[in-house]
Amino acid sequence: xxxxxxxxxxxxxxxxxRQLVESAEEALKAAGLPPLAWYDVLHExxxxxxxxxxxxxxxxxxxxxxxxxxxxLARLEADGLVEKLPVADDGRGQTIxxxxxxxxxxxxxxxxxxxxxxxxxxxxxxGNELTMVSALLGRLRHPPIAD
Amino acid sequence: xxxxxxxxxxxxxxxxxRQLVESAEEALKAAGLPPLAWYDVLHExxxxxxxxxxxxxxxxxxxxxxxxxxxxLARLEADGLVEKLPVADDGRGQTIxxxxxxxxxxxxxxxxxxxxxxxxxxxxxxGNELTMVSALLGRLRHPPIAD
DNA sequence: TCAAGCTTGATGCAATTGCATCTATTGCCT
DNA sequence: AGGCAATAGATGCAATTGCATCAAGCTTGA
Numbered sequence: 001x002x003x004x005x006x007x008x009x010x011x012x013x014x015x016x017x018r019q020l021v022e023s024a025e026e027a028l029k030a031a032g033l034p035p036l037a038w039y040d041v042l043h044e045x046x047x048x049x050x051x052x053x054x055x056x057x058x059x060x061x062x063x064x065x066x067x068x069x070x071x072x073l074a075r076l077e078a079d080g081l082v083e084k085l086p087v088a089d090d091g092r093g094q095t096i097x098x099x100x101x102x103x104x105x106x107x108x109x110x111x112x113x114x115x116x117x118x119x120x121x122x123x124x125x126x127g128n129e130l131t132m133v134s135a136l137l138g139r140l141r142h143p144p145i146a147d
Numbered sequence: 148x149x150x151x152x153x154x155x156x157x158x159x160x161x162x163x164x165r166q167l168v169e170s171a172e173e174a175l176k177a178a179g180l181p182p183l184a185w186y187d188v189l190h191e192x193x194x195x196x197x198x199x200x201x202x203x204x205x206x207x208x209x210x211x212x213x214x215x216x217x218x219x220l221a222r223l224e225a226d227g228l229v230e231k232l233p234v235a236d237d238g239r240g241q242t243i244x245x246x247x248x249x250x251x252x253x254x255x256x257x258x259x260x261x262x263x264x265x266x267x268x269x270x271x272x273x274g275n276e277l278t279m280v281s282a283l284l285g286r287l288r289h290p291p292i293a294d
Numbered sequence: 295t296c297a298a299g300c301t302t303g304a305t306g307c308a309a310t311t312g313c314a315t316c317t318a319t320t321g322c323c324t
Numbered sequence: 325a326g327g328c329a330a331t332a333g334a335t336g337c338a339a340t341t342g343c344a345t346c347a348a349g350c351t352t353g354a
Contacts, residue, residue: 005274013167073333133159238348
């Protein structure tokens with residue numbers, strides 16, 4: 001039902017993305033660092049700055065399931081990378097803020113993760129090509145993004 | 148360390164691929180069908196035809212870990228979708244062959260999976276654009292593929 | 295020929311994921 | 325106010341994944 005071109009693009013996307021994730025994950029593990037998922041979350045929380053983020057905002061920004069975020073945050077907290085603060089005007093919620101140790105871990109992860117990105121992607125395509133890939137993939141997003 | 152273009156392309160790739168997998172997986176589940184991984188394996192085994200495939204060949208073709216293939220095959224066999232045959236000249240190995248029921252399941256999965264591909268990818272980009280995506284992603288593969 | 299090492303595939307156990315459900319609040323509607 | 329649906333987050337339990345290791349069979353080389 002899909003065109004041969006669509007099937008090929010899909011297959012490439014599946015294979016390449018799995019391969020890249022695996023490589024990056026492997027590099028992190030080899031450096032004795034936590035998995036990619038931790039970076040994603042630490043990144044979002046760090047971006048949020050002093051104000052921190054609510055878990056449900058994290059769910060919107062990343063693509064993790066609710067229970068996944070809940071437990072991931074528990075692990076991050078147990079490791080002292082983030083702290084959970086009660087929210088003044090909502091007794092159910094909490095605000096997650098990154099700690100100094102969390103920032104440090106994120107920094108060390110980026111040293112490895114960033115290098116992986118540079119090697120696996122940055123070194124393989126020109127700036128123009130990278131921009132083109134981004135634009136095309138942006139149209140596959142939901143919702144689509146042009147930029 | 149990576150250029151902003153590389154980071155953006157990477158981020159897009161990560162997000163889009165996760166989103167697409169999730170959508171396809173959801174469609175299969177909604178249709179009461181097995182997960183994507185089963186399709187991948189059934190596909191490879193079906194391609195191999197009467198001769199079947201050895202598990203280690205499956206590992207080369209897909210990106211699954213050895214233990215993953217081992218258990219996935221056990222589940223497929225338990226469901227009667229594949230059969231394991233002893234190999235004449237290698238007492239350790241086995242040959243995996245798809246059964247009629249397996250072919251039927253693969254067919255029903257493709258009806259749903261193929262539609263997902265058509266909707267999620269085929270409908271979003273032109274044939275030219277799809278070919279371009281494939282070519283660019285092909286260069287990110289390991290080993291890189293031009294075609 | 296036979297010991298050492300490699301390949302093929304399975305498996306015990308811990309960690310993670312997925313699913314369903316639960317508790318505690320909050321917001322809304324009457 | 326009072327009840328009822330919706331939201332925020334946690335969690336028990338089953339299934340899956342990851343890691344390490346194992347067993348069995350092959351291969352090679354002295």
